[in-house]
Amino acid sequence: MDIAIVGGGSAAVGLLDALAATEGDTGTITVFEPSSRLWRGRPYGPDLDSVLVNSPPAIMSIRHGDFGHYAAWLGERAADHMDELLGRPLIPRALYGDYLAHTAEKAIAALGEQGWRVRTVAARVTEVVRSGERLGLRAHDASEHEATHVALCVGGGTPPDLYGLAGKPGFTADPYPLADTLEHVPAGADVAIIGSGLTAVDVVVSLAARGHQGRITLLSRSGVLPHVWQRPDDRRPRHLNAERVAELHRARGTVTLDDLMALLREELAEAGEDFEELAVELLSTEAEDPVQRLGRQIAAIDDPRIGRRVVQQAAHTVGPFAWRLLPEADRARLRRHLRTAVSVASPMVPVNASALMRLLESGQLAVAAGIHAIEPESGRFRVRDHDGERTAKIVINAVNPSPQATPRTARHLVRSLVTEGLATPHPAGGLLPAHPRVHVIGDLTGGGSFITPSIPGIAAQAARTARALRTA
Ligand SMILES: Cc1cc2nc3c(=O)[nH]c(=O)nc-3n(C[C@H](O)[C@H](O)[C@H](O)COP(=O)(O)OP(=O)(O)OC[C@H]3O[C@@H](n4cnc5c(N)ncnc54)[C@H](O)[C@@H]3O)c2cc1C
Secondary structure (H helix, E strand, C coil), rough: EEEEEEEECCHHHHHHHHHHCCCCCCCCEEEEECCCCCCCCCCCCCCCCCEECCCCCCHHHHCCCCCCCCHHHHHHHHHEEEEECEECCCCEEHHHHHHHHHHHHHCCCCCCHHHCCEECCCCCEEEEEEEECCEEEEEECCCCECEEEEECCCCCCCCCCEEEEEECCCEEEECCCCCHHHHHHCCCCCCEEEECCCCEEEEEEEHHCCCCCCCEEECCCCCCCCCCCCCCCCCCCCCCCCHHHHHHHHHHCCCCCHHHHHHHHHHHHHCCHHHHHHHHHHCCCCCCCCHHHHHHHCCCCCCCCHHHHHHHHHHHHHHHHHHHCCHHHHHHHHHCCHHHHHHHCCCCCCHHHHHHHHHHCCCCCCECCCCCCCEEEEEEEEEEEEEEEEEEEEEECCCCCCCCCCCCCHHHHHHHHHHHCCECCCCCCEEEECCEEEEEEEEEHHCCCCCCCCCHHHHHHHHHHHHHHHHH
């Protein structure tokens, strides 16, 4: 068996780790990664210390089924990175990259002991074609490789350029690594950030950490900020979980949004909480003033009510599975609440929420909604929104790439897989394998929801792929 893993980020690490833990035939594994961020991928490369992982240790383990794997690696270092409000350590993403690199190296050593030969190739794969019984891979440097199995781990897209500003002086198209992009931002400049999600929060917090003095404005259509993490209660939902959803599916052959809401009602009723109250709270997300909402959510970090925690957890555990079972009409219903859903599913960490609040209260930071145009004009940018016009010297793009977007670096590769009949494009974006020896892990997986796969989702998919590879 000759496995080609295309992309060397956290999905590849999860796959190597899971392969090392399963038994079966051995052979060769080749990991293709063109960037200098081997094992770290786009998010976890070297960057400023203010760029933090966004989740507590129990849900940052890249080893599926072992919630303590990452916490054990972190060990005593955890004490240096405590988020006091969350009551859990949150480390810089670059340090999390060290965890991924360490895990990959251990997995490669274990695979070597089992008889596998593992190597990495610093190349971008541009094509996968049929080559008799095997699969042929071509890379950008014209090198050719062969494999029996291919796992695509190419990650997600980069921020789309919604206002056509690429190449304009003062515009940053992709904010990461912030250690490089913020270097060029004068401390007194007016900065406008396009987007108000987690990437925008990273930019604001990092500007503040570098001592930025100028005005900062978050520009977005909705003005919705991510919710704020609540202290984890380590509770496992007894009703709104994957087992109950699978039971319903087995019994009735279908699962609807109303079924999921009934499970949530049961969960809340058991804890003595009111479903309607939670629904009103969530549905007001897009209407309420974002600053007031942020203040209320900071005050609710310790709130013992389980409602929001259950919805957040379900979005990542039940969500990816249930999404595929829902009728299209229910998926469309959920899409209408996309901003609220993303905001609840991927909240910001309390330490960042507090930093944002301080900047908002001091007047240095503002959130502008209803943005409809950004145009370069006389060395600045003119921005038009709900309230009229404003200008900024610097514009930083922090727009979320659309779900299941194909990264620019994988466009040729994806085209070749489709042309060769090895994969089919999903109508809603992403790719579905059309050959038993082709696998997809992570953002590019077709048929997924609009929530970016987080580490536990990637680890689970990697473990399933390892089992499929070993039994192929
Ligand atoms: C900025 C950011 C922060 C995040 N923070 C968190 C967090 O705190 N917690 C959490 O749970 N989740 C987080 N996520 C979500 C998730 O953890 C990451 O998206 C995760 O890194 C995805 O891993 P991946 O391996 O699928 O993709 P990536 O990490 O993007 O790795 C893909 C790799 O594929 C390579 N590649 C692309 N095209 C080719 C090609 N043609 N040939 C060869 N190689 C190729 C790329 O160079 C890249 O290194 C974050 C996501 C982003 C974007």
